[in-house]
Amino acid sequence: MTTAPAMTGKARIAEAFARAHAAGRGVLVPYLCAGDPDRETSAAMLAAMGPAGADIVELGIPYGDPLADGPTIAAAAQRALDGGTTIDDALAIAEEAVKNGAPPTLMFTYYNPVLQFGLERFADALVASGICGAIVPDVPLEEVDDLRAAFAPRGLALPLLVAPTTPTERAQTIAAASEGFTYLVSRLGVTSASTGPDFAWIADRVASLRTKSAAPLAIGFGISSAAHVAAACAIADGAIVGSALIDAYAGMVGAEAVDRARAFIGELHTGTVRTR
Amino acid sequence: MNKPDARGYFGGMFGGKFVPEVLVGALQELEVAMEAAFADPAFWAEYHAILRDFVGRPSPLLEANRFSDEADAATVIFKREDLNHTGAHKINNTVGQGLLARRMGKKRIIAETGAGQHGVATATIGAKLGIPVDVYMGALDVERQSLNVYVMKLLGAKVHGVTGGTQTLKDATNEAFRQWAARVADTFYIIGSVVGAHPYPYMVREFQKVIGIESRAQMLERYGRLPTDVVACVGGGSNAMGIFAGFVDDPDVKLWGVEAAGHGLHAVDTAATLNAGTIGVLHGSRSYVMQTPAGQVLNTHSISAGLDYPGVGPEHAFLKDSGRATYVAATDDDALAAFHRCAEREGIVCALETAHALAFARDLARKRGKGGLVLVNLSGRGDKDTRQVEEHEANARAAALVETVRA
Numbered sequence: 288m289t290t291a292p293a294m295t296g297k298a299r300i301a302e303a304f305a306r307a308h309a310a311g312r313g314v315l316v317p318y319l320c321a322g323d324p325d326r327e328t329s330a331a332m333l334a335a336m337g338p339a340g341a342d343i344v345e346l347g348i349p350y351g352d353p354l355a356d357g358p359t360i361a362a363a364a365q366r367a368l369d370g371g372t373t374i375d376d377a378l379a380i381a382e383e384a385v386k387n388g389a390p391p392t393l394m395f396t397y398y399n400p401v402l403q404f405g406l407e408r409f410a411d412a413l414v415a416s417g418i419c420g421a422i423v424p425d426v427p428l429e430e431v432d433d434l435r436a437a438f439a440p441r442g443l444a445l446p447l448l449v450a451p452t453t454p455t456e457r458a459q460t461i462a463a464a465s466e467g468f469t470y471l472v473s474r475l476g477v478t479s480a481s482t483g484p485d486f487a488w489i490a491d492r493v494a495s496l497r498t499k500s501a502a503p504l505a506i507g508f509g510i511s512s513a514a515h516v517a518a519a520c521a522i523a524d525g526a527i528v529g530s531a532l533i534d535a536y537a538g539m540v541g542a543e544a545v546d547r548a549r550a551f552i553g554e555l556h557t558g559t560v561r562t563r
Numbered sequence: 564m565n566k567p568d569a570r571g572y573f574g575g576m577f578g579g580k581f582v583p584e585v586l587v588g589a590l591q592e593l594e595v596a597m598e599a600a601f602a603d604p605a606f607w608a609e610y611h612a613i614l615r616d617f618v619g620r621p622s623p624l625l626e627a628n629r630f631s632d633e634a635d636a637a638t639v640i641f642k643r644e645d646l647n648h649t650g651a652h653k654i655n656n657t658v659g660q661g662l663l664a665r666r667m668g669k670k671r672i673i674a675e676t677g678a679g680q681h682g683v684a685t686a687t688i689g690a691k692l693g694i695p696v697d698v699y700m701g702a703l704d705v706e707r708q709s710l711n712v713y714v715m716k717l718l719g720a721k722v723h724g725v726t727g728g729t730q731t732l733k734d735a736t737n738e739a740f741r742q743w744a745a746r747v748a749d750t751f752y753i754i755g756s757v758v759g760a761h762p763y764p765y766m767v768r769e770f771q772k773v774i775g776i777e778s779r780a781q782m783l784e785r786y787g788r789l790p791t792d793v794v795a796c797v798g799g800g801s802n803a804m805g806i807f808a809g810f811v812d813d814p815d816v817k818l819w820g821v822e823a824a825g826h827g828l829h830a831v832d833t834a835a836t837l838n839a840g841t842i843g844v845l846h847g848s849r850s851y852v853m854q855t856p857a858g859q860v861l862n863t864h865s866i867s868a869g870l871d872y873p874g875v876g877p878e879h880a881f882l883k884d885s886g887r888a889t890y891v892a893a894t895d896d897d898a899l900a901a902f903h904r905c906a907e908r909e910g911i912v913c914a915l916e917t918a919h920a921l922a923f924a925r926d927l928a929r930k931r932g933k934g935g936l937v938l939v940n941l942s943g944r945g946d947k948d949t950r951q952v953e954e955h956e957a958n959a960r961a962a963a964l965v966e967t968v969r970a
Contacts, residue, residue, distance in 0.1 A: 351728060351859050352845070354740050355583040361727055373857055398581055399844045403858030425844070427587045429570060429580050450585035452747055461584070475585060476745035
């Protein structure tokens with residue numbers, strides 16, 4: 288007797304979008320930084336995300352020079368690094384959570400740690416750990432071939448980013464090259480909860496992308512409230528929240544931090560229901 | 564001369580555009596504007612007029628016959644970039660990028676700075692062209708280089724202390740990229756070295772190659788032949804790329820880059836990236852990087868703030884791997900000795916960065932022997948470093964005294 292082949296990472300991400308869609312919702316994608324505020328809290332928080340209402344989870348591999356991140360995530364990464372968190376730790380935290388039934392999980396990482404780890408070896412490690420893929424914000428379309436060559440044969444998701452400065456035709460090319468979903472950056476600048484998303488341009492961008500493809504679109508950067516999530520889920524297929532979640536448990540560790548994160552995600556989850 | 568390929572790689576291996584998507588459009592816009600400017604004789608005419616009237620070019624050559632005074636040693640010749648307005652080669656680049664910013668209609672210029680030299684050079688051209696300047700500088704550097712901070716303010720620039728990470732040049736560069744991403748439409752980012760995403764490494768070299776072109780003509784005019792060796796210090800590597808560019812197509816001219824070894828090449832915190840680093844991605848390009856095996860960028864150490872950087876320009880990585888240039892290193896102590904020797908025997912207080920090149924050039928002149936012509940890029944003057952050297956040596960004397968008393 289043979290068991291059915293395991294679903295690919297890409298397929299599990301697609302399934303998460305499809306399941307939410309069938310329920311009349313958009314997906315909610317929280318970002319956590321592995322090892323922040325400490326390893327145990329971060330593992331417990333990741334485990335709590337599914338029951339709290341997350342459909343997909345992004346787990347950050349801490350990096351000391353995060354060009355695309357604002358002060359909140361940069362500080363979280365620094366705390367994790369100060370605590371000795373490595374790429375292996377991050378993969379182990381994700382693997383354990385996935386084993387215990389966490390939602391489909393993506394790693395969020397800058398390119399250099401992955402380059403040093405080895406692209407093929409990293410892709411193998413993702414598959415072995417049950418992780419669905421990775422988001423690598425400092426690798427634009429021009430430089431993505433090496434990553435794709437490692438990810439595509441393994442069925443791993445590789446969402447690429449579209450920014451407000453991306454011309455329409457290029458956005459369509461990026462969306463076609465994305466595996467899993469396309470990450471719409473909601474405004475200029477870096478990740479931060481202090482400036483909200485610019486939904487006006489996103490609506491236009493989504494409309495232009497929809498003419499070419501039905502592949503899922505998720506909105507991130509500046510999402511910090513249930514109202515933001517509701518707007519994102521009305522326009523696109525989901526919302527990504529990072530800085531606001533980390534801000535929510537600022538200064539806390541252990542059960543207190545986990546409870547706060549769970550409550551915050553529960554609150555944001557109310558925004559995922561499509562009222563149209 | 565080497566031109567990067569269409570994707571911005573030197574030798575197909577080093578360079579590229581590793582930046583968030585939000586900046587890709589700006590890099591493309593910059594590349595198009597740069598190519599148009601480079602093809603426009605009027606652009607270069609204005610650039611050279613400003614270099615002549617404002618910067619004071621061409622800079623002279625000086626035979627350093629007391630710095631290298633052994634009878635059987637090669638002749639050492641200084642290219643006097645220290646005589647430029649603002650005291651270093653940095654201004655060649657900021658004039659070029661400043662003119663490009665104005666040509667592109669940008670309303671604001673931003674820059675990163677370590678010791679403050681590039682910040683001052685950027686503030687200077689901002690004042691001259693009437694474009695507001697914001698400079699990002701590590702909070703530690705703001706404290707250590709208060710004089711340059713004040714000079715930037717005098718020139719009308721705003722200086723922003725960066726408190727993230729190690730609070731030095733690496734973090735100032737991260738912050739400048741972030742600030743560019745936040746206001747990309749009307750902002751021009753003037754990078755201070757041959758680093759960053761394509762087209763910066765190539766563009767900055769093109770603005771610095773005036774050093775090499777002048778030197779080559781001056782050598783032929785004065786000596787009737789090319790130098791046997793060209794020596795320059797390398798942090799990010801812009802003064803070195805500038806002078807190398809004049810000679811890279813002359814295969815008999817040996818090119819030497821001198822990195823900062825800090826306490827030594829085997830110290831964990833050396834800044835000698837090409838000697839002790841490994842290939843990685845930092846600040847938008849693939850090159851050598853001082854990093855842990857896990858890919859975290861290391862905090863480096865050099866007595867010279869301008870060389871205290873964990874990355875290096877991708878074209879240098881290419882010149883190293885192709886064997887066209889050789890990269891060596893000088894320690895803090897080597898550099899300090901050369902700093903004093905240059906002051907006492909040539910009447911020039913040079914920058915600590917430059918002193919690394921001088922330390923190696925003296926050894927090379929002995930090895931090369933009579934008949935050799937060793938051209939050194941005297942990349943900057945050392946007024947900015949005098950207080951730091953004085954403090955460093957006072958501390959060293961105090962430590963030695965403590966040792967003596969203990970013994």
